[in-house]
Amino acid sequence: MQKKMIMVAVLALLGGAGAQAAPQPIYELKGITVTATRQAETTKDVPAYVQVVTEKEIKSKNIQNAAQALSTVTAVQVDNSVEGNLNLRGYDSKNVLVLVDGSQVNSAWNGSVDWNMIPVENIRKIEVVNGGQSALYGGRAVGGVINIITKTPKAEGTHGSVFIGYGSHRTVKQSYDISGKKEKLTYGIHYERKDTDGWRSFLSAVAKKKKDKDAFNGIDTSYLDTNADGTKYIVGDRGTKFVHSYSVGIRLGYHLDAAERLTYNYTHSDYDWGYKDPATYMKDGKWKAAGATAFGNRGYRVYDVHSLTYNNQKDKIHAHWGMTDYTKDGVLSPGSKAKKDGGIGNKTSYPSTTWNFDINKRWNAGNHTILFGTTYGKENMECRYDDQVADWTQWGSAVTKSGKDRISGGKTTMTAFYLQDKWQVNDKTNLYIGGRYDNYKKHDGYTISNDKKDGIKEESYHRFSPKLSLIYEEDKNTSIYVSFGKSFAPPLMYQLFRYSNRFGNTYLPNPGLKPEITTNYELGWKKTLGATQVNADIFFAKTHDYIDLVEVKDKKKTKTYENIGTADTKGMEIAVTHRLNKTWSAYANYTYQTGDIDESGSGKSVTNYSIPKHLIHAGVIYDNSPWNINLDGSFISSRNEPGEASGKFESKDAHFLLNLITNYRVNDQFSCQLAVQNLFNRKYFDQEAGSDKYYVGDGRTVTLSARYVF
Numbered sequence: 001m002q003k004k005m006i007m008v009a010v011l012a013l014l015g016g017a018g019a020q021a022a023p024q025p026i027y028e029l030k031g032i033t034v035t036a037t038r039q040a041e042t043t044k045d046v047p048a049y050v051q052v053v054t055e056k057e058i059k060s061k062n063i064q065n066a067a068q069a070l071s072t073v074t075a076v077q078v079d080n081s082v083e084g085n086l087n088l089r090g091y092d093s094k095n096v097l098v099l100v101d102g103s104q105v106n107s108a109w110n111g112s113v114d115w116n117m118i119p120v121e122n123i124r125k126i127e128v129v130n131g132g133q134s135a136l137y138g139g140r141a142v143g144g145v146i147n148i149i150t151k152t153p154k155a156e157g158t159h160g161s162v163f164i165g166y167g168s169h170r171t172v173k174q175s176y177d178i179s180g181k182k183e184k185l186t187y188g189i190h191y192e193r194k195d196t197d198g199w200r201s202f203l204s205a206v207a208k209k210k211k212d213k214d215a216f217n218g219i220d221t222s223y224l225d226t227n228a229d230g231t232k233y234i235v236g237d238r239g240t241k242f243v244h245s246y247s248v249g250i251r252l253g254y255h256l257d258a259a260e261r262l263t264y265n266y267t268h269s270d271y272d273w274g275y276k277d278p279a280t281y282m283k284d285g286k287w288k289a290a291g292a293t294a295f296g297n298r299g300y301r302v303y304d305v306h307s308l309t310y311n312n313q314k315d316k317i318h319a320h321w322g323m324t325d326y327t328k329d330g331v332l333s334p335g336s337k338a339k340k341d342g343g344i345g346n347k348t349s350y351p352s353t354t355w356n357f358d359i360n361k362r363w364n365a366g367n368h369t370i371l372f373g374t375t376y377g378k379e380n381m382e383c384r385y386d387d388q389v390a391d392w393t394q395w396g397s398a399v400t401k402s403g404k405d406r407i408s409g410g411k412t413t414m415t416a417f418y419l420q421d422k423w424q425v426n427d428k429t430n431l432y433i434g435g436r437y438d439n440y441k442k443h444d445g446y447t448i449s450n451d452k453k454d455g456i457k458e459e460s461y462h463r464f465s466p467k468l469s470l471i472y473e474e475d476k477n478t479s480i481y482v483s484f485g486k487s488f489a490p491p492l493m494y495q496l497f498r499y500s501n502r503f504g505n506t507y508l509p510n511p512g513l514k515p516e517i518t519t520n521y522e523l524g525w526k527k528t529l530g531a532t533q534v535n536a537d538i539f540f541a542k543t544h545d546y547i548d549l550v551e552v553k554d555k556k557k558t559k560t561y562e563n564i565g566t567a568d569t570k571g572m573e574i575a576v577t578h579r580l581n582k583t584w585s586a587y588a589n590y591t592y593q594t595g596d597i598d599e600s601g602s603g604k605s606v607t608n609y610s611i612p613k614h615l616i617h618a619g620v621i622y623d624n625s626p627w628n629i630n631l632d633g634s635f636i637s638s639r640n641e642p643g644e645a646s647g648k649f650e651s652k653d654a655h656f657l658l659n660l661i662t663n664y665r666v667n668d669q670f671s672c673q674l675a676v677q678n679l680f681n682r683k684y685f686d687q688e689a690g691s692d693k694y695y696v697g698d699g700r701t702v703t704l705s706a707r708y709v710f
Contacts, residue, residue: 031052032052035127037422037432039369044479045479053072062677062705066115071634072632074574076128077636080698081688081693088146090611091144093112096146104356105324108381109329109352109383127149131541132144134467135465135466138488140490142541142543153179153187158178162709168702169199172193175192176191177191189250190247192246195242195244197276200695202275202695234281238296241275243273245270245272249268250264259313260310260311266305267305269303278296297332300328306321316361317360317361329349330350331347332347332397341393344400345388345393347384347386347388349383354377355377356375356376359373360374370420371422375414376416378414380444381409381497383408383498404448410456412496418436420432420467429470430470434466436464438465442459443458447509465485477527481525495509495547508552508558509560513562517543517544524536531578531579531580534576535573536575537573538570540570541570542567546565548599550564565598566598567598567608568595569593572591576589582624584620595610596608609639615635619632619633627662629660630661635656635657636654636655638651639652649696659675660679673704676700677700681700682697682699685697
């Protein structure tokens with residue numbers, strides 16, 4: 001490791017000494033949003049809580065993936081797993097719409113987002129709009145919208161950058177980018193690769209009785225006991241986790257004239273992961289029963305994202321076509337007689353495709369700015385459960401027994417119209433009135449069981465999502481906003497169409513699921529006090545027809561998804577940034593939030609403990625060329641239910657993490673960075689956001705990197 005770090009540093013000094021070209025500028029767009037109202041406005045003027053993460057912040061904070069770029073955003077919780085899954089206002093990615101250059105990258109299969117597949121070095125900025133946004137963006141935009149906007153060349157000529165980093169867990173990250181502008185044409189190509197070999201493992205557990213403690217081989221069962229009642233023990237360790245990912249893409253742009261521009265972006269991303277060196281804690285070191293689950297599994301995802309955009313500033317027309325095609329999406333798992341390095345296993349695959357077309361136009365009519373648009377989109381997927389393969393560690397391994405009786409699939413089609421009126425009531429007040437009508441259809445669904453293909457009845461529903469917002473500018477430094485709206489989340493494809501029968505557990509499709517309907521209320525305040533900026537709000541969201549997995553009362557342990565009742569989230573957010581002087585600045589934000597679920601609709605709700613009650617992000621920045629130093633800390637409160645023990649596997653511990661990132665600019669072209677994450681080496685247990693996977697929190701990690709621009 002030391003030799004590789006020295007090599008990076010030497011390359012940095014050599015590159016810096018020979019640099020002659022003019023530096024490529026970094027464009028700051030902190031105060032502008034195009035996401036909140038679908039038109040360019042300053043963040044202080046829109047009636048919503050909007051946050052912007054800039055390219056400069058991504059580069060200066062040792063950001064490894066797009067989720068980590070959002071880790072300091074108010075109301076965002078990012079777990080410390082290698083994937084970096086996130087929640088926004090208590091909602092995971094299935095209820096947060098994630099766009100890259102206007103194309104949805106949420107999987108059509110289950111709504112998840114693999115953040116490692118988004119090339120972070122190619123990001124120009126990220127806009128985050130908290131709260132329901134279905135009036136403009138339709139389904140999924142319940143918790144908010146995350147809009148990732150990639151780079152566009154600004155200066156004439158050819159420019160480029162090279163980034164190389166090496167760190168703990170034998171993590172190697174490299175990125176190469178070449179872009180340019182020649183008169184009306186802009187062009188670019190980028191490549192980014194990340195390899196991690198040694199990330200901390202998940203553990204494997206099984207319910208056992210206290211009398212079975214002798215089944216373990218010299219293990220301290222007081223530590224393995226995960227619950228207060230002493231019924232569950234860790235039986236194995238999956239070992240170190242490896243992750244390999246790369247992305248390659250092109251971007252082309254052409255100015256038809258001074259006001260018209262056509263842009264095409266394409267990205268191909270490949271992502272796979274697995275575990276090494278599994279261990280069993282069962283007596284005599286045998287891989288029996290649940291102990292074999294420590295082998296873990298292998299996961300694969302490959303997608304292609306296309307984005308074609310037409311923008312006419314003169315006539316105020318914007319059109320976008322996008323497609324996200326998951327050509328490979330699934331997992332391999334070991335069979336009962338498999339070994340850690342191979343053998344017969346099972347393959348489950350669920351490729352899917354999402355595409356949409358959207359066009360809108362704006363008009364100015366006196367004190368009114370009218371936005372009207374229409375959207376058409378489709379999703380499709382097919383799921384194959386438990387094809388038996390000869391080698392469970394190789395995706396391309398030969399299928400030895402087809403799981404043809406466990407295939408399901410289906411399609412959805414969406415047509416929508418939306419309208420928004422920005423009405424300038426007077427010099428201090430703007431009123432936004434709008435809504436969106438969606439026609440959503442589930443069709444061509446099927447399941448295959450015992451060589452019999454059963455069609456699933458076609459169903460459709462219509463949904464109108466209104467939005468009413470008002471922002472009042474008390475003076476040039478103070479504004480207050482209030483908003484009301486409704487959002488909806490259509491059922492996920494696997495909830496509608498999935499059929500599987502494995503290990504005695506049967507999952508049935510439910511094409512009759514209704515969409516979740518959420519009513520949102522928000523009251524906010526924005527204030528500038530000299531060198532200090534303050535944003536604060538309170539929010540409340542109540543969901544009807546809440547969808548959850550339930551067990552059918554039969555002898556087969558059958559499970560299915562149903563609309564079970566209501567759920568709500570509520571809380572407050574406050575963010576403060578302050579510039580102390582020319583070289584020092586500080587920031588802090590705090591989120592308080594709670595959630596409840598009423599499965600019966602009787603009004604007797606239970607607490608949703610998966611939502612952290614307290615989130616805190618804070619830090620200080622020293623910026624005095626050639627040095628830029630950032631000390632960044634984050635705290636997340638415990639999410640354990642009453643009676644659950646902290647500091648043990650399957651607990652969701654409270655933890656505070658402190659990071660130190662130091663940047664040194666050798667010259668205008670070359671810079672070096674040393675980053676230490678989890679400076680105090682905090683040890684804790686946690687759960688991946690939006691999943692049932694638990695892990696040991698990662699300890700202190702060190703990364704050394706260098707960046708050269710030309």
